Amino acid sequence: METPRETSAPPSDREPHKTPNLAGSSPRRGRSSLADSSGTGRRGDAIFKFASSGSGILLLVIMAAIAAFLTVRAISAISADHGNFLTTSDWQTQADPITFGIAAIATGTIVSAVVAMVIAVPVALGIALFISHYAPRRIAQALGYVVDLLAAVPSIVFGLWGALFLVPHMLGVNAWLNQYFGWTYVFHQNEPGTQPRSLFTVGVVLAIMILPIITAVSREIFLQVPRAHEEAALALGATRWEMIRTAVIPFGRSGIISASMLGLGRALGETMAVATVLSPSYVINLHILDPAGSTIAQTIASQFGESQGTGRDALIAAGLVLFVITLVVNGGARMIIARRKEYSGADA
Amino acid sequence: MAKRIDVSGLNAYYGNFRAVEDISMVVEPRTVTAFIGPSGCGKSTFLRTLNRMHEVIPGARVEGKVMLDDENLYGSNIDPVAVRRTVGMVFQRPNPFPTMSIKENVAAGLKLNGVRNKKVVDEAVERSLRGANLWNEVKDRLDKPGAGLSGGQQQRLCIARAIAVEPQVLLMDEPCSALDPISTLAIEDLIGQLKEQYTIVIVTHNMQQAARVSDRTAFFNLSGVGQPGRLIEIDSTEKIFSNPSVQATEDYISGRFG
Numbered sequence: 001m002e003t004p005r006e007t008s009a010p011p012s013d014r015e016p017h018k019t020p021n022l023a024g025s026s027p028r029r030g031r032s033s034l035a036d037s038s039g040t041g042r043r044g045d046a047i048f049k050f051a052s053s054g055s056g057i058l059l060l061v062i063m064a065a066i067a068a069f070l071t072v073r074a075i076s077a078i079s080a081d082h083g084n085f086l087t088t089s090d091w092q093t094q095a096d097p098i099t100f101g102i103a104a105i106a107t108g109t110i111v112s113a114v115v116a117m118v119i120a121v122p123v124a125l126g127i128a129l130f131i132s133h134y135a136p137r138r139i140a141q142a143l144g145y146v147v148d149l150l151a152a153v154p155s156i157v158f159g160l161w162g163a164l165f166l167v168p169h170m171l172g173v174n175a176w177l178n179q180y181f182g183w184t185y186v187f188h189q190n191e192p193g194t195q196p197r198s199l200f201t202v203g204v205v206l207a208i209m210i211l212p213i214i215t216a217v218s219r220e221i222f223l224q225v226p227r228a229h230e231e232a233a234l235a236l237g238a239t240r241w242e243m244i245r246t247a248v249i250p251f252g253r254s255g256i257i258s259a260s261m262l263g264l265g266r267a268l269g270e271t272m273a274v275a276t277v278l279s280p281s282y283v284i285n286l287h288i289l290d291p292a293g294s295t296i297a298q299t300i301a302s303q304f305g306e307s308q309g310t311g312r313d314a315l316i317a318a319g320l321v322l323f324v325i326t327l328v329v330n331g332g333a334r335m336i337i338a339r340r341k342e343y344s345g346a347d348a
Numbered sequence: 349m350a351k352r353i354d355v356s357g358l359n360a361y362y363g364n365f366r367a368v369e370d371i372s373m374v375v376e377p378r379t380v381t382a383f384i385g386p387s388g389c390g391k392s393t394f395l396r397t398l399n400r401m402h403e404v405i406p407g408a409r410v411e412g413k414v415m416l417d418d419e420n421l422y423g424s425n426i427d428p429v430a431v432r433r434t435v436g437m438v439f440q441r442p443n444p445f446p447t448m449s450i451k452e453n454v455a456a457g458l459k460l461n462g463v464r465n466k467k468v469v470d471e472a473v474e475r476s477l478r479g480a481n482l483w484n485e486v487k488d489r490l491d492k493p494g495a496g497l498s499g500g501q502q503q504r505l506c507i508a509r510a511i512a513v514e515p516q517v518l519l520m521d522e523p524c525s526a527l528d529p530i531s532t533l534a535i536e537d538l539i540g541q542l543k544e545q546y547t548i549v550i551v552t553h554n555m556q557q558a559a560r561v562s563d564r565t566a567f568f569n570l571s572g573v574g575q576p577g578r579l580i581e582i583d584s585t586e587k588i589f590s591n592p593s594v595q596a597t598e599d600y601i602s603g604r605f606g
Contacts, residue, residue, distance in 0.1 A: 192595035237433030
C-alpha cells in the first residue's frame, strides 16, 4: 500500500509530513531535518504495522488449524465408516458395524436454512427500507432500537418460544399449506395433523432469529446511499419506490448479499433453537411439513456428550461438512459481488 | 417542445425558515436564463422549486404559483412526479448511477416511463448522447460503467440522461462548478445548442459563464445572514452586464460587493 522503499532503512519519504520540523521554531541544520527518523511517530508506525499484520496472520493460522484438526479427525472416522459417508442417511455410531453418513443431516441443514432465508430476506429488506426511506424519523429510530434489541436475544430463547408457542400454532398453517400447496410436493404432508416439529417450523424460527441481523446491516447500507443518486432518480420523475429500485437497491446490492450471508451463517450453524423445536430423525424427507430430518449442528450438539472414540470423530466429520458448506456459500457470495465490482459504486 | 415559465409570488421554506421571498419572473421558451448571486441567496432553492425538487427535503415547502404554459405546477391536482418528467434537472456534481452502464444511465428515465422497446431505447440513447456531444467519445463502450468516465464526460452523460426523456425545460444547478475549463467549454457549447429545443435555466457562480451562455440574467441577493433571498432584477444579459438598473447588481458584477 505504501510507496515502494528504495532501501531497507526506515523510509524518509514520509518525513515532509512533519511540517513543524521544516517551519518550527528550532529548525535543524542542513538536510538533517528531512533525513531525521528518530521521531516517536516512526516507532508507533512500526508497532501498529506489526500489530495489524500480526492479527491478520493469526486469523489465517486459526482458520488453518481448525481445518487441519477437522480434516485429520474426520479422515479417521470416515475410514472406520461402513457406510458411504456422503450418501448414507443413517447415523449409527454406537452400532456394530458402525455406519453413518451426512446425507440426511446435510439436507436438513440446507433445507431449514433455505426456508429461513426465503422468509427472512424479503421481510428484512422491507423493514430496512421502511426504516431508512419511509418511516418518519422518530418511528424509524424506535424501530431501529427494537431491531438491534432483537438481535441480542439468545438463540435458546427463540428455541423455547418456537417449541412452546410456535409449534402448537403452526398446526393451522401446516393444514392450510398442505391443502392448497400440497401439490408442490414440498408442502405435501404424509400424515396431516402431526405435530409440526418439522424442518419448516425450524426454518420459521431461524427466520425470526436472523431477521434482525439482516435488517440491521442492510439498513446501514441503505442509509449510505448518496443523496445525489437519490435526487438523480427523483429528478428523472421516479416515484419513491422507483427511486429505491433505481438508486438504492442497486447501490446496496453487495451489502444486501453480505447481510444475507451473515444471516445464513447463523442459520446454518444454529444449534439450540433447532434442537428444542425439531423431533430429529435421520431420513431425507423433502416434505418439509413432516416432523422429520435433523441438522448438522443440532446432531453434533445433541450427541456430543454421549459420544466417544469413532462416534465422536464422526461428529467432527459432520462438523467438517458444515465448515465446507459455509465456505462454499460464502465463496459463492463473494463471486457474485466481485462479478459486478466495477459497478458497485464503491468509489462514488 | 419548450415551454414558458411564469412564476408569481413564490416563497420557499425549509421548516420555518423562509429561504426565498416573493419571487416573480418570466422565462421565455428556447432561451437561456442565468441565475447569479452570492452564496446562500436562494438561487438553487428557487431553481429546485421549478421542478418540485425542493419539497423532497423533509420539512421543505413552497407557496406561490409556477405556471408552465397554462398549468400551475403547484396546482392541487398536479403530480410532482409528472412535473419532474417534464422539467429535467442537471446537478452541481455529476451524479451518474454508479451501478449502471453508460447506456443504462441514459435509458434510466425511459425505463421509468415504461419504454421497453429495445429499438426505441437504443435510438433514444444515441440521440441523447449525440445531443450531449458525448456519442463519439463513448459509442464503443456503452456497456462500461458510467462512473468510469471523466468528470466532464460524466456531466454530459447526466445531461444526456436528462434530455433522453425529452423534457420541456432543463434546469442546471451550477453544472460546471466541478469541471475543468475545457469540460466547461464543452458544456457551454452544448447549452448553446440545446436552447434551440429547450427552455434552459442555469445557476452559476461564474459571471463570465453567465455572460457567455445566457440571453437573460437574474440577479439574486439577500440583505443579511438569516434573511430570505430575493430577486433583485432580471433583464437581458447584455443590459445586466453593461448597465444594470440596480446599484447592488453593478457592485456584484464588478466585484465590488460588500
